[in-house]
Structures are given as structure tokens and as C-alpha cells.
Amino acid sequence: MSDPVSSEPVLAVDGLSIGFQSRRGLLPAVRELSFSVRSGEMLAIVGESGCGKSLTALALLGLVPPPGRVIGGTVRLEGRDLLALDETALRRVRGARIAMIFQEPMTALNPVLTVGEQIMEAILEHETVSRKAARERTLALLERVRIPDPERRFAEYPHRLSGGMRQRVMIAMALAGAPAVLVADEPTTALDVTIQAQILSLIDELRREQGTAVVFITHDLGVVSRYVDRVLVMYAGRKVEERDTRDLFSDPLHPYTRGLIAAQPRAGAGAASAVRERLAEIPGTVPALAAMPQGCAFAPRCPLADARCAQAVPSPRRAGSGLVACHHAGETHAV
Ligand SMILES: Nc1ncnc2c1ncn2[C@@H]1O[C@H](COP(=O)(O)OP(=O)(O)O)[C@@H](O)[C@H]1O
Ligand code: SF4
Ligand SMILES: [Mg+2]
Structure with missing residues (x-):
């Protein structure tokens, strides 16, 4: 069978930034996010709660709710920038070319x-x-x-x-x-494990048979690993790593990605191993928008953080099949 993934991206997001106006000024919630998906391809956007995944999903359909607003970037669907369309034109595109499913269907x-x-x-x-x-x-x-x-x-x-x-x-x-693109925002999170797998394999089948491009959003890396071609890891509104799925799991480069993988309960893990897994969880929580660290947002939780990390936000750089944004990508820390 030929490769179902075509070469031209059907959806291309470039420099997407979303913010909230507050008394302290504009608080950015998603910053300079870029990614693309081709027909028949499934991309996962992964990160803990509060990383900006849902805002990103909503922006893809022109649905960011006030007081949030898109403050920069483009969302090109089949070549057309959705962010430049008026509401009438957007309504024609929604459902017809890009559609969304949510965590709670009710x-x-x-x-x-x-x-x-x-x-x-x-x-x-x-x-x-x-x-x-x-x-x-x-x-x-x-x-x-x-x-x-x-x-x-x-x-x-x-x-x-x-x-x-x-x-x-x-x-x-x-x-x-x-639609050419299906955006799925945690569609299996409320379901039990068996049903989660059934829904995922259904979405997988549809994209293979119909060539639908899928953006699958989840906080659970383990759920999607079998199905997605590529994974984009988000932390505090930014892309911190994007890799082909196999590379991400065999050689995760960003300390946050490593933390997410280490925190995954493994299939068939018993009670003893569940305790061990809990110990592997990343300490701390995602910073609030109003309390974003000045340098790398992950620094307060990162075992590799140093003075440079506290001062300068790391820029994304190429790494094998993808990108990583970390001053010490791939380094390990002495335990
Ligand atoms: N209506 C809102 N007002 C203020 N902050 C918001 C609002 N909606 C979302 N946020 C903030 O934006 C950030 C990203 O939220 P969200 O996209 O829902 O994250 P995720 O889907 O990854 O859990 C979070 O810090 C969240 O608190
Ligand atoms: S830039 Fe520094 S603090 Fe941020 S993830 Fe990399 S090592 Fe950790
Ligand atoms: Mg969400």
C-alpha cells in the first residue's frame, strides 16, 4: 500500500501566540507555536494541564473565547489563513474543512x-x-x-x-x-482504558482510510504512542520538543519529555511498580500565566537547570527528526 501521508501540509501553524488581557498587561498563554500536519498524518500535542493545548485547539477553528485572543501568527488550512477570515467565512470552513471533537461530548x-x-x-x-x-x-x-x-x-x-x-x-x-483536518482535544480522557483504545483505533482507521489529518491533544503520552506519527511536547505555552514518535521514545531530549515518559504507568504494571512510577513523577506544577519564570519556564522543576536557564528562554534547534528547545538538551544529570 502507498504511504497515506502526502508531502504538502494541509494545516500549517506558524508563530501562533495567544494571550489574555489582564490588569498587569497582556499575559501570553501560547507563544510562537509552529507545527504542520499532512493529509493522513496524526500529530499528538502533549503536555500537562495548563500548558495551552486547548487554547491552541480552539485557535485552529477561530474559537478562542474572550478574554483570550490570538495575538500573532497564522493558521493556514489548505493554504488559506483562517485567522484572517471573518466570522461568516470561518463558519463555512468549520465542520466542512476542519472539525473538532472534545473531551465531554454532552x-x-x-x-x-x-x-x-x-x-x-x-x-x-x-x-x-x-x-x-x-x-x-x-x-x-x-x-x-x-x-x-x-x-x-x-x-x-x-x-x-x-x-x-x-x-x-x-x-x-x-x-x-x-473535513480535511480533525482536531481532537482529549477525546478519550473521560473514558475507561478499553474504550479509550477503541476510540483511538477508530480515529486511526479513519485517517488511514480517508486521509484525514489528525491533531490529537492529550496529557497522556502513553495513550497515543501507538498511533501517532509525530509528537509535539508543549510546556507553559511553548513547544519544547517535536520529534517522530519512535525517536521521541527511544531518545527523548528535553528534560520535560523525559519526565513525561518516566511518569507513564506501563501496561500491566502491578501495585509495586505503580508506587515506583509515582516516584518518577515530575515535582511541582505548570506555572500560572501571571507567574511565568523569566528564563526557561521549566527551570523551577528541572534537574539540569543552571544560571543560564534562569535567565534566557532556550530557542528551538534542530535535533534529528525534529526540534528541541533546551540549553542542555540530551544531557543527563548526575544522581
Ligand atoms: N478564560 C481564561 N482566563 C484566563 N486564563 C485562562 C483562560 N482559559 C485558559 N487560561 C489559561 O491559559 C493557560 C492554558 O490553558 P489551556 O489551553 O486550557 O491548557 P490545557 O488545555 O493544556 O490544559 C492556562 O494557564 C490557563 O489557566
Ligand atoms: S533550558 Fe535549562 S531549565 Fe529549561 S529544560 Fe533545559 S536544562 Fe532544564
Ligand atoms: Mg485542555
Whole structure:
């Protein structure tokens, strides 16, 4: 089979910065973020809670909620800068060319419409087709996302479904407009491990078969490692490392990436090893926007930090299959 990943990026983000206006001035939450995804490719954006992942996801659809706002950069979808479009033009692109699924499908699903009705509406929003055709497409989409007995599920209300089934409905809705890019913001976080794996393998299958580019956002590196081509690690609003998945796991360069990998509970780990894993967790927390360190934001938690780290933000530099931003990338510390 030919490589499903084409060479031209379908989505190219360049220098994206997002901030919040506060009494102390503009507080940057995402800074100078650049990445791209090609058709059929799956990129993971990984980092702890508060690193700016959701703001990034929302910016890709022109949905950053006030008081947050995009303060710089471009988001090119199929060559067109979405950040330069007005709301009417953006609404036409959303759902049709780029779609999003969230952690909690109930917030996005309409509780008073049946599952089938809302997928049909999503289809009719993007296309002029008869209701009969939209209904048939809806049943096909339900089948596509492996919902058993689509005829029966069509007439059911969202609250009657399990979390995993609701997420499948969300994916079906996101696919209704056949988007070029699917942004998934922690879509499996609320689900149990078995269902998480099923949803991930469904998304993986869809991108392989339909060539959809996927940006998969998660705080859990272990969940995505089997499925994604590349991983972008974010810390305190910045990209700190971006590598092909295999390289990232075999030779992580940034101390934060190493910390994330060390903190992963391994499959089949027993209670004793769970204790060990907890010891491997990175001490401390992501700094608040109003308390960002002057130099490298990871310095207060980093075993390699020195005076230079406290003063100067490290610039990204090339490293094998990707980039890393650390003054001491790849060095190990004496224990
Ligand atoms: N409405 C808001 N007002 C002020 N700060 C916000 C708001 N929304 C998000 N933030 C801050 O922006 C940063 C990034 O948030 P977010 O993108 O939600 O992170 P993640 O999805 O990685 O957990 C965090 O420090 C968060 O506290
Ligand atoms: S720049 Fe310094 S403080 Fe920041 S991650 Fe690298 S070694 Fe640690
Ligand atoms: Mg989030």
C-alpha cells in the first residue's frame, strides 16, 4: 500500500501566540507555536494541564473565547489563513474543512435532538441534499464509527448512550462534512482504558482510510504512542520538543519529555511498580500565566537547570527528526 501521508501540509501553524488581557498587561498563554500536519498524518500535542493545548485547539477553528485572543501568527488550512477570515467565512470552513471533537461530548451534543437528527443537521448544514439522502448518509456514518444497530441508535437521545458511544456520535458529526483536518482535544480522557483504545483505533482507521489529518491533544503520552506519527511536547505555552514518535521514545531530549515518559504507568504494571512510577513523577506544577519564570519556564522543576536557564528562554534547534528547545538538551544529570 502507498504511504497515506502526502508531502504538502494541509494545516500549517506558524508563530501562533495567544494571550489574555489582564490588569498587569497582556499575559501570553501560547507563544510562537509552529507545527504542520499532512493529509493522513496524526500529530499528538502533549503536555500537562495548563500548558495551552486547548487554547491552541480552539485557535485552529477561530474559537478562542474572550478574554483570550490570538495575538500573532497564522493558521493556514489548505493554504488559506483562517485567522484572517471573518466570522461568516470561518463558519463555512468549520465542520466542512476542519472539525473538532472534545473531551465531554454532552457539552457539544443537543440533549433534545435524537442522535440521528443532529448528525442529519450537521450534513444539511454543509450540503444541499434531500432529507432522505441525509438520513441515509447518517446511517452510513453511524455504521462507519462502529455504532451497532444504527437504525435503533438513530432515534435515541444522547443521554441514553454510554460515554464511548457518545464520543462515536461526536466523531460521526465531525465527519459529516468530510473535513480535511480533525482536531481532537482529549477525546478519550473521560473514558475507561478499553474504550479509550477503541476510540483511538477508530480515529486511526479513519485517517488511514480517508486521509484525514489528525491533531490529537492529550496529557497522556502513553495513550497515543501507538498511533501517532509525530509528537509535539508543549510546556507553559511553548513547544519544547517535536520529534517522530519512535525517536521521541527511544531518545527523548528535553528534560520535560523525559519526565513525561518516566511518569507513564506501563501496561500491566502491578501495585509495586505503580508506587515506583509515582516516584518518577515530575515535582511541582505548570506555572500560572501571571507567574511565568523569566528564563526557561521549566527551570523551577528541572534537574539540569543552571544560571543560564534562569535567565534566557532556550530557542528551538534542530535535533534529528525534529526540534528541541533546551540549553542542555540530551544531557543527563548526575544522581
Ligand atoms: N478564560 C481564561 N482566563 C484566563 N486564563 C485562562 C483562560 N482559559 C485558559 N487560561 C489559561 O491559559 C493557560 C492554558 O490553558 P489551556 O489551553 O486550557 O491548557 P490545557 O488545555 O493544556 O490544559 C492556562 O494557564 C490557563 O489557566
Ligand atoms: S533550558 Fe535549562 S531549565 Fe529549561 S529544560 Fe533545559 S536544562 Fe532544564
Ligand atoms: Mg485542555
